[in-house]
Amino acid sequence: MTAASRTPIVAGNWKMNLDRSGGTALAAAVAGRRGDAAGVDLVLCPPAVYLVPVAEAVARAGGDVAVGGQNACDKGSGAFTGEIAPQMLLDVGCRYVILGHSERRTLYGETDAGVNAKAKAALAAGLVPIVCVGETLEEREAGRTDAVVSQQIRGSLAGLDAAALEKTVVAYEPVWAIGTGKVATPEQAQEVHALIRGLLAGLASPATAAKVRVQYGGSVKPDNAADLAACPDIDGALVGGASLKADDFLAIARAFAAAGVA
Numbered sequence: 001m002t003a004a005s006r007t008p009i010v011a012g013n014w015k016m017n018l019d020r021s022g023g024t025a026l027a028a029a030v031a032g033r034r035g036d037a038a039g040v041d042l043v044l045c046p047p048a049v050y051l052v053p054v055a056e057a058v059a060r061a062g063g064d065v066a067v068g069g070q071n072a073c074d075k076g077s078g079a080f081t082g083e084i085a086p087q088m089l090l091d092v093g094c095r096y097v098i099l100g101h102s103e104r105r106t107l108y109g110e111t112d113a114g115v116n117a118k119a120k121a122a123l124a125a126g127l128v129p130i131v132c133v134g135e136t137l138e139e140r141e142a143g144r145t146d147a148v149v150s151q152q153i154r155g156s157l158a159g160l161d162a163a164a165l166e167k168t169v170v171a172y173e174p175v176w177a178i179g180t181g182k183v184a185t186p187e188q189a190q191e192v193h194a195l196i197r198g199l200l201a202g203l204a205s206p207a208t209a210a211k212v213r214v215q216y217g218g219s220v221k222p223d224n225a226a227d228l229a230a231c232p233d234i235d236g237a238l239v240g241g242a243s244l245k246a247d248d249f250l251a252i253a254r255a256f257a258a259a260g261v262a
């Protein structure tokens, strides 16, 4: 299975940005022009309180655009103040959930074991987890990229069987490229994506690894998306800043649509 046979997936991580009217307007604009990026799965991940109005705006605009959470609890219900269960995300229309984003790992102390528990809970609930991994600048400069990413992949995806892995999306996001304007070169990104695919083969089999979609994230913009999309192991993008503008988000999605057809 090659990149051409994996459906590209472009997801917008809105983080803690936009209010209700800005978010619904953006969702409507993306969904209304969704046909621009036919053949690419599109996902919008607004702040949790806006999941419902964003899902409604997408439905009104009639576009096949999925909605996802930015985090989820590893428990199904109970006394977990401030948390949101995967089943609750599903219940309000989510199909995806981002897990282990570097901001969650760095600012809120999330560990590989915690991300692993959340990924299992998300899959059990019927959500597709987008599991994020990536090295810091310090780790890259110390030549530790492979070791760090390997540990994150093995820890975050431990115990997932082949069927679970095939549903999971992995996002390689070098921390030094997130929100900094410093994008990894296509060569740097492809090298780590190939490493990740090899690790997935080790966790399951080469056939399973060939089916897993691995996104790149870190300052993806319309002007660098085509070069990233041309890499054989890059199957889409997790987009932060550029996902807040419909034109930019759709231009990135179009770059992956074009690469998929090539």
Ligand code: PEP
Binding pocket: 013, 173, 177, 178, 179, 180, 181, 217, 218, 219, 220, 238, 239, 240, 241, 242
């Ligand atoms: C992200 O937060 O996942 C991200 C990739 O952000 P940005 O595109 O702004 O670098």
